Amino acid sequence: MTDFRFIGKRISRPDGPDKAAGKAHYIHDLKRPGMLFGKIKFSQHAFARIKHIDTSKAERIPGVKAVITAQNTPEIRIGFLRDNFALKKEKVRQYRDEVAAVAAIDPDIAEEAVEQIRVEYEIQPGIFSPDEALQKGAPLIHENDSRGRARTDNIVPIKFHHESGDLGAGRRSAKYMVEGEYSTPLVQQSCMGTAGCIAEFDMNRNLTLWAKTQIPFLAQRDFNRALSDMGLQDKNTRVIVPTLGGAFGTGLDTHTYEYITILLAFRTGHPVKILYSREEEFAYLSPRQSSQIRILQGCDSNGKLVFRKVEVLQDNGAYTSWGATYPSVMMLPATSLYRVPNVFFDARLVYTNNTYCQAMRGYGNPELTWALESNLDELAEEAGIDSYELRRLNCNLPGETTPMGLKISTCGLKESLESVVKKIEWKKKHKKGKNRGVGMASLIHVGGGARIYKSDASGIILKLDDFGNVYVYHGGVEMGQGLHAVLTTAVAEALGVRPEKVFINPTDTGTCPWDVGTHASRGTFMAGNATLLAADKLRTKIFELATDVYPREVKKSLEKYRKKNPGYQPPEIDFKKAARLENFDIKDGYLSIKDGPAEPWLNLELGRFLRAVHFRSQGQMLTAEAFYDPPNELPDFEKGYGNISATYVYGTQGVEVEVDTETGEVKILRLTAAHEVGKVLNPEGLKGQIYGALAQGIGYALYEELKTEKGRILNPNFKDYKIPTIQEMDFPIDLDFIEIADEFGPFGAKGIAEPGLVPTAPAIANAIYDAVGVRIRDLPITPEKVLAELKKLERR
Amino acid sequence: MKRFDYFLPQSLEEALELKKKIPNSRFIAGGTDLMVQIRGGELKPSALISLRSIPDLSSIEINGSIRIGAMTTVTDLIYNPDLEHQAKLLVDAARRVGSPQIRNVATVGGNLCNCSPCADLALSLLVLEAKARIQSLSGTQDVPLQKFFESPGKSCLSPDQILTDIFIEPVSSNTKSVFLKKGRVKMDLAVASVALLLEMEGEICRKARVAAGSVAPVPLRLQKVEVLLEGQALSPELADLAQRMASESVAPISDIRGTEEYRRQIVGVYVKRGLAQILGWGLV
Numbered sequence A: 001m002t003d004f005r006f007i008g009k010r011i012s013r014p015d016g017p018d019k020a021a022g023k024a025h026y027i028h029d030l031k032r033p034g035m036l037f038g039k040i041k042f043s044q045h046a047f048a049r050i051k052h053i054d055t056s057k058a059e060r061i062p063g064v065k066a067v068i069t070a071q072n073t074p075e076i077r078i079g080f081l082r083d084n085f086a087l088k089k090e091k092v093r094q095y096r097d098e099v100a101a102v103a104a105i106d107p108d109i110a111e112e113a114v115e116q117i118r119v120e121y122e123i124q125p126g127i128f129s130p131d132e133a134l135q136k137g138a139p140l141i142h143e144n145d146s147r148g149r150a151r152t153d154n155i156v157p158i159k160f161h162h163e164s165g166d167l168g169a170g171r172r173s174a175k176y177m178v179e180g181e182y183s184t185p186l187v188q189q190s191c192m193g194t195a196g197c198i199a200e201f202d203m204n205r206n207l208t209l210w211a212k213t214q215i216p217f218l219a220q221r222d223f224n225r226a227l228s229d230m231g232l233q234d235k236n237t238r239v240i241v242p243t244l245g246g247a248f249g250t251g252l253d254t255h256t257y258e259y260i261t262i263l264l265a266f267r268t269g270h271p272v273k274i275l276y277s278r279e280e281e282f283a284y285l286s287p288r289q290s291s292q293i294r295i296l297q298g299c300d301s302n303g304k305l306v307f308r309k310v311e312v313l314q315d316n317g318a319y320t321s322w323g324a325t326y327p328s329v330m331m332l333p334a335t336s337l338y339r340v341p342n343v344f345f346d347a348r349l350v351y352t353n354n355t356y357c358q359a360m361r362g363y364g365n366p367e368l369t370w371a372l373e374s375n376l377d378e379l380a381e382e383a384g385i386d387s388y389e390l391r392r393l394n395c396n397l398p399g400e401t402t403p404m405g406l407k408i409s410t411c412g413l414k415e416s417l418e419s420v421v422k423k424i425e426w427k428k429k430h431k432k433g434k435n436r437g438v439g440m441a442s443l444i445h446v447g448g449g450a451r452i453y454k455s456d457a458s459g460i461i462l463k464l465d466d467f468g469n470v471y472v473y474h475g476g477v478e479m480g481q482g483l484h485a486v487l488t489t490a491v492a493e494a495l496g497v498r499p500e501k502v503f504i505n506p507t508d509t510g511t512c513p514w515d516v517g518t519h520a521s522r523g524t525f526m527a528g529n530a531t532l533l534a535a536d537k538l539r540t541k542i543f544e545l546a547t548d549v550y551p552r553e554v555k556k557s558l559e560k561y562r563k564k565n566p567g568y569q570p571p572e573i574d575f576k577k578a579a580r581l582e583n584f585d586i587k588d589g590y591l592s593i594k595d596g597p598a599e600p601w602l603n604l605e606l607g608r609f610l611r612a613v614h615f616r617s618q619g620q621m622l623t624a625e626a627f628y629d630p631p632n633e634l635p636d637f638e639k640g641y642g643n644i645s646a647t648y649v650y651g652t653q654g655v656e657v658e659v660d661t662e663t664g665e666v667k668i669l670r671l672t673a674a675h676e677v678g679k680v681l682n683p684e685g686l687k688g689q690i691y692g693a694l695a696q697g698i699g700y701a702l703y704e705e706l707k708t709e710k711g712r713i714l715n716p717n718f719k720d721y722k723i724p725t726i727q728e729m730d731f732p733i734d735l736d737f738i739e740i741a742d743e744f745g746p747f748g749a750k751g752i753a754e755p756g757l758v759p760t761a762p763a764i765a766n767a768i769y770d771a772v773g774v775r776i777r778d779l780p781i782t783p784e785k786v787l788a789e790l791k792k793l794e795r796r
Numbered sequence B: 001m002k003r004f005d006y007f008l009p010q011s012l013e014e015a016l017e018l019k020k021k022i023p024n025s026r027f028i029a030g031g032t033d034l035m036v037q038i039r040g041g042e043l044k045p046s047a048l049i050s051l052r053s054i055p056d057l058s059s060i061e062i063n064g065s066i067r068i069g070a071m072t073t074v075t076d077l078i079y080n081p082d083l084e085h086q087a088k089l090l091v092d093a094a095r096r097v098g099s100p101q102i103r104n105v106a107t108v109g110g111n112l113c114n115c116s117p118c119a120d121l122a123l124s125l126l127v128l129e130a131k132a133r134i135q136s137l138s139g140t141q142d143v144p145l146q147k148f149f150e151s152p153g154k155s156c157l158s159p160d161q162i163l164t165d166i167f168i169e170p171v172s173s174n175t176k177s178v179f180l181k182k183g184r185v186k187m188d189l190a191v192a193s194v195a196l197l198l199e200m201e202g203e204i205c206r207k208a209r210v211a212a213g214s215v216a217p218v219p220l221r222l223q224k225v226e227v228l229l230e231g232q233a234l235s236p237e238l239a240d241l242a243q244r245m246a247s248e249s250v251a252p253i254s255d256i257r258g259t260e261e262y263r264r265q266i267v268g269v270y271v272k273r274g275l276a277q278i279l280g281w282g283l284v
């Protein structure tokens, strides 16, 4: 094994102190000279025709600088299917549709002005569930598609389908099979920092947008298109990402509020900021989709899985964001978690008048794994096989290619199962009942990027200054997950400098090279690989120059050393031979000769070397760039085939619960999470990722749900939308990181940002079943549901 | 949020005068209920009159009976060394209010005057049979807490009155109490809650006081249950009866926090568990 200097060691986060001290600048803190405050008027009707908008009162309020509607601004179409508009002209299709907006000199005036806008609607009966939407003769949410062609149903025209093997034959060979329908609720990402942006035009009509985004470069493309819709052909958007207070997927698309801010800034000629309040964030930002998943799978008499059929129905809401592509990730567990020969997968997305949805951590995987791993336990029960044994028996193995065409390079599923079984004391506790129980669930996820766009690449620039500092320009986004710590470590390790000498620049499309976005657990994998390429180039440049500069400089050092140490006899060194390209090394910021004598004067401080290279005739400054595009494929989603990621991660979580049979409360007694990570780069950061994900997973399992009534969100605040606090995490958590170095991973590492929340809910549901014999198939598992099921059980 | 004026009177008289003078003005204590209502657009007062600078409103005095100033914060209840012994139930309830940040500003008076059926302190003070002292420009008046709450958000106070103090008689040494609260998560407004106080003489219950939260329009005394228990030797069978009676004697609604059915269930279970806990039966 390689001996690392910084990788795998505890290092402090470069962004930590400023964040802890309140010095980091979030979008909330940013101000531009002359900045105005924007505010949006939302429809408050789920489905209606706009008859008239009266903005006259709002316009007359002192301090109001602009009132815009779809009537007095250019049309900007947005969204994955371009079925959404920045401002709505004829119809509103969801409760949160944007019908007007105001820019004013302060937020209170803007709010008052928005209240003074009067809109007349002709209300239509809406559709609030996929089942209703699929009924014959259901009203059409969209009468036409984005190209103006008439639509005939409410099905979103994106197909996700997979068939492999022979389902019928698989079914016939099954001795046991279980069918179940599982559902998941709308949940909100609950970022600490709410959404917001600032838009500012310069006099050349180019735009700068400070945006809370995870995809600065795709956003640039979207915004430039909007500029062109506004008549600003060939104008450019520079996207700058301020410090982010969490994103969890909310930054994976561009948002109506951003386009509205742009329109307001252009109309007024002032910088304009729109910042969502917590209530606005809850009610008017896109949450995670709700889903209904039907699974039928079966095994033979030995417990070998022989077929699996998965059908997904997703409530897309009124418009389509990137988040609609959840099934692209759902296909992974559906086809490739455990070895199953005959698989059918189909996902349908349906328009309704509910809030439209977007990405959230895990991106479809928590939903599908919830269904799959619950169903697998039910199958084990049916077949009379211990559910751990069933999982082990069907374990994926390194080197296999799954039915979806995923090439499994390294695979730690078996190890993770074994870890959990041991740590949760499975054999002692499983099936012992009496209101206490244990459960487990596993997962597969992408760990080497995820090509869902034509490029899955990531660029980096490393720039050296006269003092041996390294400036890093990278398009990935630090949103709290610790990307900058990983980048710092990777650069320090790969280049041979100390972490204190590494400075990560703010993410800015004007200075950083292209990156597709920080999603799909790809940040570390991409940044790491790009760093390795760039650092290698930079070292080569340094070593090339060193052949000439190094001997000269160390000879000067030797002179000084001799003056200080009279009588010193230096060892004989033939610099012609020693100072060759392949003989150099950089360690801790010093250039030296590999395997040379340990004389202090032979260590040349990098800054001194760089100055020597710089300050001479035809001097040079050193930078290096690299563009890493991983060896993965853009799958054909209609066929459900393609190696979407360069590598994959597996993992298992085990949990012990106690169920209060009189109150229905589920108490988690302990939890163990065994995750395959390739290689631990930053142990504290990794733990933070998993702890945080577990809290989110527990929220998904037990507490979180946006409740709606006719498309309106009833609990748009933390008073009634409950996420776990530290008090809900009051049990021992045992983390186990399985390190099997992956050939594609930087230093062997794989991505691990999302997996921590993927199997938590089914592990808890399985433990509840073990404790009290009640199977909940509908998230979240509230005490009411548990109690209701317990009562049913009693009556039986 | 609408703009409003803010006043910081230095005496009760000044506060009451201001209140009389300014139409649509409100008293503000810690603001943890009021500001939420203002920000949510439910209330649009023209002025807030803070009770913060009025002397003596935020002190606790114990000599024989206990006097707690209306402006006493929840944190001050928790950290008062004597209150823990003299009115443990109140301190137990105080510990379950909100977060440390909320407890540092939220006041006893606010908890009562806000008149929420889920108010934790209200519940324990009901069971402790507290009296509320109410001051207006025309004089002072003491009201038993039982008569204080009228409907959600509405107390017996008229707009020109201030709640100044709470009085509690110390409990006898053979009194024990519990406060049980069910939230969706630990830090939450009660989905349902129970405060229970028993004065025991050997096996026999001499006095029982029971109140339940979030199960009626106001914090509710469960007098039927009290009558059931008083004068009786307490047994698990009686506790089962009390459970059923508690479930049946409340009038909850279904809302975003919980269903009617679930609230009935919890109140019953908590009455039973409260009895078991006090009598040291272990879990029943």
Ligand SMILES: Cc1cc2nc3c(=O)[nH]c(=O)nc-3n(C[C@H](O)[C@H](O)[C@H](O)COP(=O)(O)OP(=O)(O)OC[C@H]3O[C@@H](n4cnc5c(N)ncnc54)[C@H](O)[C@@H]3O)c2cc1C
Pocket: B026, B027, B028, B029, B030, B031, B032, B033, B034, B035, B036, B051, B070, B071, B096, B097, B098, B099, B102, B105, B106, B107, B108, B109, B110, B111, B112, B113, B114, B118, B119, B120, B121, B157, B161, B162, B163, B164, B187, B188, B189, B190
């Ligand atoms: C995050 C959060 C969590 C919370 N958790 C809990 C909880 O767990 N349990 C719980 O019971 N409550 C909880 N609350 C509610 C609130 O904190 C309490 O009810 C608190 O005691 C209110 O006190 P206050 O001083 O803040 O009242 P304020 O908001 O200042 O006032 C409340 C009302 O009473 C009136 N008022 C106040 N004092 C007087 C007076 N002396 N005379 C006349 N009128 C007066 C005001 O005009 C106002 O109408 C929570 C609130 C928040 C924001």
